[in-house]
Amino acid sequence: MAIEVIENKCVGCTMCLRSCPFGAIEMVNNVAVINPDKCVQCGACVDSCKFDAIFLRKHEDVVAPIEDFQDVWVFAEQKKGVIQSVVYELLGEGKKLAQKRKQNLCAVLLGDKIKAEAKKLIERGADKVYVLESSLLKEYLDEPYAQALTQLIKKYKPEIVLTGATTIGRSLIPRVAVELKTGLTADCTGLDIDEERGLLLQTRPAFGGNIMATIICPNQRPQMSTVRHKVMKEAEIDKKHKGEIIEIDPASVKLTSRTAFLKSIEDVAETVNIAEADIIVSGGRGVGSAENFKVLEKFAKSIGGAIGASRAAVDSGFMPYSHQVGQTGKTVCPKIYFACGISGQIQHLVGMQSSDIIVAINKDPDAPIFKVATYGIVGDLFEVLPHLTKELQKK
Amino acid sequence: MNIVVCIKQVPDTTNVRINPETNTLIREGVQSIVNPFDMYAIEEALRLRERFQGKVTVITMGPPQAEAALREAISLGADEAILLSDRAFGGSDTLATSYALASGIKKIGQVDVIICGKQAIDGDTAQVGPGISVWLDIPQVTFVKKIEDVEEKKGTKYFRLERMTEEGHEVVEAPLPCLLTVVKEINEPRIPSLKGMMRSKKAEIIKWTAADVDADPKKVGLDGSPTQVVRIFSPTPRQGGQVLTGEAAELAAKLCELLKGAL
Numbered sequence: 001m002a003i004e005v006i007e008n009k010c011v012g013c014t015m016c017l018r019s020c021p022f023g024a025i026e027m028v029n030n031v032a033v034i035n036p037d038k039c040v041q042c043g044a045c046v047d048s049c050k051f052d053a054i055f056l057r058k059h060e061d062v063v064a065p066i067e068d069f070q071d072v073w074v075f076a077e078q079k080k081g082v083i084q085s086v087v088y089e090l091l092g093e094g095k096k097l098a099q100k101r102k103q104n105l106c107a108v109l110l111g112d113k114i115k116a117e118a119k120k121l122i123e124r125g126a127d128k129v130y131v132l133e134s135s136l137l138k139e140y141l142d143e144p145y146a147q148a149l150t151q152l153i154k155k156y157k158p159e160i161v162l163t164g165a166t167t168i169g170r171s172l173i174p175r176v177a178v179e180l181k182t183g184l185t186a187d188c189t190g191l192d193i194d195e196e197r198g199l200l201l202q203t204r205p206a207f208g209g210n211i212m213a214t215i216i217c218p219n220q221r222p223q224m225s226t227v228r229h230k231v232m233k234e235a236e237i238d239k240k241h242k243g244e245i246i247e248i249d250p251a252s253v254k255l256t257s258r259t260a261f262l263k264s265i266e267d268v269a270e271t272v273n274i275a276e277a278d279i280i281v282s283g284g285r286g287v288g289s290a291e292n293f294k295v296l297e298k299f300a301k302s303i304g305g306a307i308g309a310s311r312a313a314v315d316s317g318f319m320p321y322s323h324q325v326g327q328t329g330k331t332v333c334p335k336i337y338f339a340c341g342i343s344g345q346i347q348h349l350v351g352m353q354s355s356d357i358i359v360a361i362n363k364d365p366d367a368p369i370f371k372v373a374t375y376g377i378v379g380d381l382f383e384v385l386p387h388l389t390k391e392l393q394k395k
Numbered sequence: 396m397n398i399v400v401c402i403k404q405v406p407d408t409t410n411v412r413i414n415p416e417t418n419t420l421i422r423e424g425v426q427s428i429v430n431p432f433d434m435y436a437i438e439e440a441l442r443l444r445e446r447f448q449g450k451v452t453v454i455t456m457g458p459p460q461a462e463a464a465l466r467e468a469i470s471l472g473a474d475e476a477i478l479l480s481d482r483a484f485g486g487s488d489t490l491a492t493s494y495a496l497a498s499g500i501k502k503i504g505q506v507d508v509i510i511c512g513k514q515a516i517d518g519d520t521a522q523v524g525p526g527i528s529v530w531l532d533i534p535q536v537t538f539v540k541k542i543e544d545v546e547e548k549k550g551t552k553y554f555r556l557e558r559m560t561e562e563g564h565e566v567v568e569a570p571l572p573c574l575l576t577v578v579k580e581i582n583e584p585r586i587p588s589l590k591g592m593m594r595s596k597k598a599e600i601i602k603w604t605a606a607d608v609d610a611d612p613k614k615v616g617l618d619g620s621p622t623q624v625v626r627i628f629s630p631t632p633r634q635g636g637q638v639l640t641g642e643a644a645e646l647a648a649k650l651c652e653l654l655k656g657a658l
Contacts, residue, residue: 021413021627037458041486041617042624079562141567142525142535167560171537174525178490183621186489186520205630207411207517212630220621258534259569262555267563275561279658303658321580322559327516328431328579336657353633357657359650365640375653376638377646387647392658 003041005032009053019048066159069221072098073158075149076109076121076129077168079140083109083117085234085276086164090227091124092235093191094162097200100193103159104128110148112138115247122243124235130156132248136255139264140168144255146175151253153180158222160200162191165226166275177224183217184224189231189354190214199223208327209350229275230333231354267322274306274323280334282308282325282352283318286341286362286381290318296340299385302392308332308352310342326351340381344369361385396449398440399509400473401496401527402433404457404464405517413629429464432512435577438584439542440510441472447545450474452503456484456495462600470587470595477503481604483616489518491619493526498608500531508554509574513538521576528574536569540580545571 012030024038025045032045032054046054074090076083091105098105104127109118111133118129130152136144145168153161153176161176163169165187177184190203194216200223203214217223274280281300283293293307300307309319311326325332327347337355342348344360344367352358353372360373361381370376377384407426429437440451453468455461456479465476479499487495500506509528514521521537528535541557543566552571557564559578569575587595605615613619637653639646 036482036485039485040624042627044627142537167538170521171525171535174489174520174522175529175535177522178493178526178529181490181621184489184522185622186518186522201625206519207406208519209630210411211413212628213624214626214628215622216625217621218623259536259567259573262566262568264560264565265563273561321578322563324579336654357654358633359654365638370638371635372633373638374636375650376635377650378638378640379643379646383643384646384650387644388650391647391651 003034003039003043003045003054003056005034006053006055007031009051011051011053013050015048015050016045016054019044066219066221069157069159071104071106071128071156071158072101072160073153073162073222074105074107074126075161075163075169075173076107076117077164077166078109078111078114078117079168081111081114081117083120084164084166086166086169086227086229087121088124088234089229089232090162090164091121091126093227093232094160095125095235097160097191097193098127100195101159101198106130106158108132108149108152110137110145115245118245122241122245123237123239125238125241126243128244128246130246130248132250132253134250134253134255136257139261140172141257141259141261142171142175143257143259145172146179147255148253149176150179152248153222161222161224163224163226165228169226173224173226180222182220182222182224183215184226185215185217186226188225188227191225191227191232200225208346209353228331228333267320274308274325274332275330277306277332278335279303279305279338280308280325280332280336280352280355281305281338281340282310282342283313283340284310284342284348285312285316286343287313287318288341292382293318295382295385299338299389302389305336305338308337310345310348339369339373340385342369343367344372396443396447396507397503397505398443398449398451399500399503399506400433400436400440400451400453400468401509401511401524402437402453402455402464402468403430403512403515403517404428404455404461405430405515411517413627427460427463429467430512430515430517432514432516432577432579434512434584435579435581436510436512437468437471437473438582439575439577441585442582443508443542449507452477454479454496454499454503456480456487456492456499465600466595466598467587469598470591471585472588472591475601476598477601477603479603479608481606481615483605483610483612486617486620487615488620488622489520489522489526490621491615493523494530494614494619495605495608495610496523497527497530498610499603500527502603502608507552507571509533509572511574511576513576513578524574524576531574533572533574534569535574535576536567537576539575539577540564542575542581
C-alpha cells in the first residue's frame with residue numbers, strides 16, 4: 001500500500017472522505033480507513049488532509065536526473081511526405097509550453113527524402129528541427145519509427161514530447177514510452193504547465209467523456225502525451241521565424257523492422273476523412289436505407305462536408321464502419337456537425353459532443369440529440385435537407 | 396496455434412457520473428462488462444482456432460470480481476482463463492499494466508499470437524497492447540480489421556493483415572509470434588452457446604499473483620507507474636440551444652441564417 005493514514009494524527013474530520021472521488025475511505029472508530037480495493041492512489045485525500053495524517057509513499061529510486069531534460073518536442077507526423085495538420089496544432093500548443101518553461105520548441109521529422117519539409121516546421125515556430133532520413137522510414141512502420149524516436153530522445157533528452165493522437169501516433173508512442181519506461185497520457189484535450197513544480201498538466205477525457213482527469217508524470221522524463229486532433233489551435237505561419245535544422249547521421253541510428261508494409265488502399269467511398277473534416281453530415285437509423293444516404297451525400301457535397309454515421313446506421317448496413325462516429329467508432333470535432341435522423345444515444349454523443357456547432361434534424365421533438373444541439377430542427381430530414389441545399393446555393 | 400487474448404473488465408461507461416455534491420464517482424448500479432473491443436479480440440481468436448487448431452487462453456489483470464469477465468470469455472469458447480490479481484497491482488497505469496500482463500503471458504509459455512481490443516472504453520488509451528509487445532519484444536500490428544492469411548516462408552509463419560488508417564487501410568505482413576490489436580470491423584462476435592454457459596460456470600479460473608508471474612514489485616502498481624492522476628472533474632455539460640419548429644422551407648431558411656458566418 002502506498003497511501004497510508006497515520007492514525008494518531010487523524011482527528012476524524014472526514015475531509016478526506018469527501019475528497020475521495022472513488023468512495024474508498026470509510027470512518028472506523030473515528031479514524032479514516034482506506035479500502036485498497038477501491039483506492040486508485042490518486043492522492044486527492046493527501047491534499048485534503050489539514051493534519052498531515054495521510055501520506056503517499058513513493059519509491060525514491062525511480063527518479064531519473066530530470067534536470068538533464070530540456071526542450072519541448074513535437075513529433076512531425078508525415079504521410080507520403082506531407083506533414084499532417086495535427087503537427088501544426090502541436091507546434092501551436094508546444095510554443096506556449098516552451099515559453100512557460102523558457103525552453104526551445106523542437107520538431108522531429110522522420111521519413112525518406114523529407115528534409116525539404118523541415119522549413120515548414122520552422123515557419124510554424126520550431127526553433128530546432130531534427131531530421132532523420134532513411135529508406136526504412138519511407139512508409140510508416142512501428143518498429144523503425146519507434147527505434148528512431150527512442151534513440152533521438154535518449155540522445156537529446158527532451159522534457160516534453162507531444163504527438164498527435166492519430167492512428168500512427170497511437171501505435172508509435174506507446175512503444176517509445178515503454179522503451180523509455182516513462183509515462184504517457186493518451187488523447188489529451190488540454191495541456192498546461194504547473195507553475196510551481198514545472199510539471200506538464202495533461203487533461204483528458206475518461207469513461208467515454210463523462211469524466212475529465214488531469215494527469216502528471218512527476219519522476220520520469222520525458223513527459224509524453226498524445227493530443228487529440230482539432231482541439232488545439234494551429235500555429236500561425238511566420239516566414240521570418242528562424243530555426244536550426246539538425247540532420248541526424250543515419251549511420252548513428254539502428255533501424256530494423258520485423259513487419260513489412262505491402263500496400264495501402266484508400267477507401268474510395270471516403271472522399272473526406274471524417275477525423276479531419278471541418279463539416280460532417282451524419283445520418284442515423286432515421287435515414288432508413290443506404291439509398292437514402294444519397295440525400296445526405298448530396299447535401300454534404302454542396303457544403304464540402306464528409307459523411308458520418310451512427311452505430312445504428314452502420315449496423316443496419318447503410319454505411320461502412322469507417323464512417324462510424326461514437327464510442328466504438330471515431331471521435332470527431334468538426335466546426336459544424338449535422339446529425340440527421342440520429343436520436344442521440346450517449347454512445348454517439350461522446351464521439352461528437354465537442355463539435356463547435358451541432359445541428360440536429362429529427363422528427364421526434366423529444367430526441368435526446370436536441371439536448372446537446374446548438375440548433376435543433378424538428379422536421380423531416382428529407383424535406384429539410386433539399387431546402388437547405390437550395391438556400392445555401394442561393395448565396 | 397497458441398492464442399492469448401488480453402481482456403479487461405470495464406464499467407459500462409455510459410452510466411458513470413460524478414456526484415456534484417460529493418465529487419465522487421457514482422458506482423452504484425453501474426454494470427461491469429467485458430470491454431466491447433475485447434469481444435472482437437475473443438471472437439477473432441476463436442476463429443483462428445477454428446482455422447488452425449490450437450488453444451485460446453484469455454488473461455486479465457484486475458480485482459477478484461474480474462473473474463466474471465473471464466467466465467464470459469469461456470462461455471464463448473475460450474479454453475483457459477487466467478486472472479492476474481494482487482494488491483500489488485493496484486494503481487497500475489498503462490506502463491505497469493502492460494508489464495504485469497507481459498509477465499503473465501511469459502509464464503503461459505510458447506505463444507503464437509496475442510490479440511487485444513484496440514482500446515478499453517473506460518480509459519480509452521490504446522496503450523497497453525503496444526506496451527505488452529515491447530515488454531515481450533515481439534512485433535505489433537494495431538487497428539487490425541482483417542486477418543487475410545497465414546503464410547510460411549523459410550520456416551517462419553507470417554500473418555498478412557489489413558489495418559485501418561484514417562484514409563482507408565493498409566496491408567502489412569507480420570511474423571509470428573506477434574501482437575495484434577483489433578477494431579470492430581474485424582468480425583461479428585458470436586453469442587454464448589448453452590453448452591458454453593454451462594462450461595463457464597464450472598470452469599476453473601487460474602489465479603496468479605505478482606509473485607507467481609515473477610513480476611518485479613518495483614515495476615507494478617503505484618511504484619511502477621510514472622503517471623499520477625491529480626484531479627478528476629466533470630466536464631462542463633454541453634448546453635442545448637435553440638429548437639426550431641415549422642415548415643421545412645422556413646426551417647431551412649432560418650437555419651441558413653443562423654449558420655451564416657460558420658459555413
